[in-house]
Amino acid sequence: MASEVLYGRDILKPYFNLQKFEDTLYNKPKIRAERIKRKKRIRIVDRILVILCIILLVILSAYMTMIVMEQVKIYHRTNDIKELETVLKVKEKENAVIMDAIKSEIKFDDLKMKAYMEFNMVTPTEKNIIYFDKTDNGFVRQYEDIR
Numbered sequence: 001m002a003s004e005v006l007y008g009r010d011i012l013k014p015y016f017n018l019q020k021f022e023d024t025l026y027n028k029p030k031i032r033a034e035r036i037k038r039k040k041r042i043r044i045v046d047r048i049l050v051i052l053c054i055i056l057l058v059i060l061s062a063y064m065t066m067i068v069m070e071q072v073k074i075y076h077r078t079n080d081i082k083e084l085e086t087v088l089k090v091k092e093k094e095n096a097v098i099m100d101a102i103k104s105e106i107k108f109d110d111l112k113m114k115a116y117m118e119f120n121m122v123t124p125t126e127k128n129i130i131y132f133d134k135t136d137n138g139f140v141r142q143y144e145d146i147r
Contacts, residue, residue, distance in 0.1 A: 115121040
């Protein structure tokens with residue numbers, strides 16, 4: 001019977017390999033050599049895994065460094081943009097002051113006299129004014145040749 005107990009031990013199970021048991025008894029150096037080979041293989045696999053992990057860590061650290069460097073560049077660019085915006089506001093204020101000064105200095109009567117005297121311009125009369133329809137594309141065509 002398979003479930004009987006002999007001398008305090010279970011009866012040999014059907015998958016027990018007697019040849020392997022005898023090899024362990026009589027061929028200990030051979031088994032020891034096989035164990036050493038297995039351990040060497042395991043050590044090689046472990047070393048390969050460690051090398052792969054180190055390579056992966058180096059790649060990840062390089063990638064993270066690139067990301068941080070890009071963020072630093074973006075930060076510096078935003079600071080540059082803010083500085084340039086403040087410079088632009090100052091320049092716009094300066095330009096507005098200068099334009100006000102120019103407008104206050106221009107005397108339109110002097111311009112009119114200069115146009116009449118130096119460039120022989122005349123005030124247009126009703127016969128000099130030509131009216132156009134707005135049905136075109138918004139462009140004004142030349143009415144006649146300019147002399």
